[in-house]
Amino acid sequence: MGQTHTVEQGEFLSSIALDYGFSDFHTIYDHPQNADFKRNRPDPNVIYPGDQLYIPDKADKQESAATDQIHKFQIKSSKLLLKIRLKDVEDNPMGNEPFTLIVGNLRKKGTTDGGGLLQQEIPADAREGELRLDKAHLKWNLRIGYLDPVDSHGNDPAIITGIQARLNNLGFLCGPADGVLGARTKSALEAFQKKFGLGVSGTPNTTTRSKLADLHGC
Secondary structure: OEEEEEEOOOOOOOHHHEEEEEEEHHHOOOOOOHHHHHHHOOOOOOOOOOOOEEOOOOOOOOOOOOOOOOOOOOOOOOOOEEEOEEEOOOEEEEOOOEEEEEEEEEEEEOOOOOOOEEEEEEOOOOOOEEEOOOOOOOOOOOOOOOOOOOOOOOOOOOHHHHHHHHHHHHHOOOOOOOOOOOOHHHHHHHHHHHHHHOOOOOOOHHHHHHHHHEEEEE
């Protein structure tokens, strides 16, 4: 019969799918009964606390195999693609920068590309991580799955946290993403609007939210 799942803060489609025993989140995302959800959340990587998803029942799968023999079956495991673009305080890409990424049992050393982009597959159930820039002696704690959308109206706290997270990530520091449109967040919005010629108001209007999402990549 299936069931309904209400999205909580910190959840994302891959983690929800794994919790219900599905290796691929598209089994849920592409289900006909989630058509409205899919239309409202065209980017499956950014979903909203309070969203409701239909979770279908798992279907049994049968495989033919000879009797009186030992057989090995490999379960397909899904991965997430973590993408981070690094820039310095002057907004220049930090290209060819050595890094160490730690996510769960994964410890990956690599180098950003010429545009400062880091791309790495990580486990689908990853929630936290750590990124170190070895030469620059910088370190960030990563929270995976905590980016809220900015594509709704009003001052809903979850919308404000989405705005605050993007401002912080883009270098317009506004403090913790607490969902409060306070003085520090308004100041960061004003700085962002001034830099990109959006009309300085300190409010998260539609044009500002759209620009934030575009520059952030989601």
